[in-house]
Amino acid sequence: MDDTEFAAPSHEEVRTDVRALFLGAIRMTLEMLLEEEIRGLVGAGRWQQVAGRKDQRNGSYLRGLLTSMGHLEVAVPRTRASGSAEAVLGRYKRRSEELDEAITSAYVQGVSTRKMGRVTRALMGEEVSRSTVSRVTKSLEQKVEGLRTQPLTQAFPYLYLDATFLDARWARTVQNVSALVAYGVGEDGHRHLLAVTLGGSESMDSWLELLRQLLERGLRGVRLVIADGHAGLAAAARQSRPEARLQRCTVHLTRNVLAKAPWRLRGRLGKETSAVFEAPTLQDARKRLEALQAGLGRQVPEAMECLREGFAPATCFFSFPKAHWKRLRSTNGLERLHGEVKRRIRSVGAFPDRASALRLITAVALEVSGIWADRRYLDMALLTSNPDTAE
Template sequence: ASDVYKRQILSAVAESYLQGVSTRRVNKVMAALGVEGISASSVSRITKELDEKVSEFLSKPIEHEIPYLFIDATYLKVRDGLHYENKALFIVAGVRDDGYREILGVKLADSEDSLFWQDLFEDLKERGLRGVKLIVSDGHKGIQKAVRESFIGSSWQMCHVHLMRQALKKVPKKKQKEVADMIKEALVDRQKYNDLIRELDKMGYKGAADTLERFQYDVMNYIQFPKDHWRRIRTTNIMERTNKEVKRRSKVVGAFPNDESVLRLVVSILIDINEEWITGNKYLIMEQ
């Protein structure tokens, strides 16, 4: 069988296995894929192979310089002792110096303080991460501090989409479109942005004004880079499809029995996406 096909089978077995599905049901999945009879020992062997793939992917050397680093979270239900909780799964991607995208890391958060981020960044640096000029994410607690300490001389960019979402939460429904348009217009010019903070305050939207003010030094860092990169480096939209795919395929599972099972499934998905990225089209044209 081709490698891709094998991987799909592995992934199907793993997904069934993740759900605590009986060997009988796994056999059904296999039969549907045209692979007859698989024993419990095969399932555990496949799971072990999958775990090896996961750890290989999560420790692979980062060979290119990564000028642009993107971090985004997706939330999954994971069992913790006797109860289930929503855990944040952070996916880290980058645009390399040759203009291709690459998925660089994944980490399940138990907390989001700056120590969590520092660990994540240290791990990436040990694997060879270098040349980072801009880190784009939403305003997770602790991330700015960790960026300042881990990437001296780099800038942090607050994702415009997340900024907008956060600000609009504090505006009445019927006014949201109007305020969204105002924010969009202001996000290209520092003076306009500062004027808008004052204007929102006057309009009585103090919460929205506070949000804009809190990130005022971090919303326009993208402007120092080539103009034809702007659209793609001021948000974490690069991750949208990745997160959608993770969500779509983990819906089948519902709630995960443990952290390992999350990584097993998510990393299988990311290995596929990464393959498409590095063999597909360039994401940005980098200046030589």
């Protein structure tokens, strides 16, 4: 585990993820309103065959737009006779900062006629119909439902599971909920967000339900589950995927070890603990553990007991291709996602209900994970052709 693996996300990384979320919200809202404008120009909805049609659709083009969150490309629909639906964009450019705030707030809180009224009055001169709001709401709900039900058509040799606790407020009460997230590395070598759900706690039952849903959707080929040391999660993983090995996150384990040491020794202990997991082989890792025990470990017996107990499950990654080790020994990717969810929860303040909280968490997860599509995470050919063997 190197320093970058243990470090918290940088300010720039956080800004990038927040910007991606907000730009997605602005794009979706503007394209929805452009669709309403083109309906008015054409006299019919997409694919509708109606009498009295005024015009015909003629595809669309991408229009660059500078928003308060950065540059954005919006698909602008065209007609054959009337031209493009650009009135909405003209109104948007005159009041972009105010409207960006309203759009993102509506996106986070859940679209309703009342919340969208402020946006659509400014952009279109009138409030959109209830049927329009219903279509937008359905689009948001489909994102949540799509993630929950999408069939898993490829094998996922590596499955990452993690949770974070949130203080969510709705119905004038504060409730402690856990956001459970799963992503996998598929045979294609890419990371895929697989599931996001809310649980009352990070219990075995909550994790079993999430894993049951993944199995129903076709989860297969799991060889390694990467998770923290939570007992309920570990028990659920073993029961649901008994054929897979369970890798304990070395970042979580290191935090637990340091928590049992005095402040004055934590810096040195952290470096020596990291060195154990960065060893070139499992045999060398054992030697480094023994050296730590014989030296600094004498001053921190409770910390060493924690490290020894966690050593075996935290070193399963040695049994897999060496090129994969850094990616397999922690759930650091999910930690960043959880951090972003917590920041958005704090900024929102309160939710109308549980569904709106899930909608936000799913939206954040989808936006943050959107960059994964273009980046291969691991070369999975190494796993099938020449896996390393633990010593």
